[in-house]
Amino acid sequence: MPQKPLIIKNSYSVCIIEDDMVSQFASRYCLEQFSKDTFAINTFDSAEEALDQFKHWLQEGAVLPDVIFLDLGLGNMDGWEFMDKLQTLLDKDSTPNIFILSAFANSKDREVAQNHPMVSGYFDKPLTRNRLERIFKQKEV
Amino acid sequence: MRSIIYLLVGIFFGIVLFKSEAASWFRIYEMFQFDSFHMYGIIGSALVLGVVFTQLVKRSRVKSFFGEQIVIANKEKSFVRYAVGGTLFGLGWALAGACPGPMYVLAGAGYWPILVVLISAIFGTFCYGLLKPKLPH
8 A cells, every 4th residue: 555654744743552561662662762852652552542532632622643553453442443433523634644553464454454544554563663764754853 | 614604504594584573572572472373383384394304314314515424413301401491491582572593683683782682691501501510401
């Protein structure tokens, strides 16, 4: 799937939705190593928690994160359901860039993700520097 | 000549370990969580091929690259050494996120913190050598 690189700006708000503590740490660490000051990172252990926070932000008139790294195999509500619920909250043109970070070698999910209108990209865990470079076209980091 | 061949085989093995992501701590973490087949596939296929080739070499009595007889010494039958050693090895593997082969691969790939693990492993082997007569096998 051709992924649109985002031109890097001074600050990005990034959200990691991941129930596995080690994977969450790996993603956060990779972002912080990639660029110290560029990212404001919020992490959520579940899709429900993220949705609640998003609703709260929207009520307050705040903007949603620019980029979401989403795990598919979450607890009660999985990544797919999260995207469905998120869509009902949003206008069409304000969808954040959602990147799926899924378990290695899960080819079925990859196919579905490629055809999903809300998904900007699909990566195998863990997040790496190369993948971030593909997402954020580097200007001045 | 002989050293050069060893070096080339080692380099090839290192590239395979890196490219197959067997040197990735995350793949090892997934393996220990039973989340992914990836590492089991690598280790399993290496094991099956190892069994086949060892048997082939033993039965066909082929000569080595240098024209010498290949002698594969039989392992001593023992439970304690494999149970204790395997458990300790597994703990270290999970803790460091790397087993002995990938330690060198990671050092070569520029992940410098692995040098702490590498030096500690060499020190551990040295300690084992000192304590060997006193340990159960």
